[in-house]
Amino acid sequence: MAWTPPSKITVILSFLCVAAGLFILVELFFTLTGILPVLALGTLSSTETWGIIGMALVFLAWFLMFLGVRLKGF
Numbered sequence: 001m002a003w004t005p006p007s008k009i010t011v012i013l014s015f016l017c018v019a020a021g022l023f024i025l026v027e028l029f030f031t032l033t034g035i036l037p038v039l040a041l042g043t044l045s046s047t048e049t050w051g052i053i054g055m056a057l058v059f060l061a062w063f064l065m066f067l068g069v070r071l072k073g074f
Helices: 008-030 046-070
Strands: none
Touching: 008 046
């Protein structure tokens, strides 16, 4: 299957997702600014909730780039 370069919007959205996800994860691990508000969902603590959100954003960035390369016009 031929390789197709992703569109500009796919690259921009992927970059924004990975930047936001990495910011959240670095903030959780190193507690640099304390800017994240308390967000506890169900029985999860705030740190666990933000960790899931950060990992989901990093995965979404990878998935968007994967789709952008595999599908034409995306």
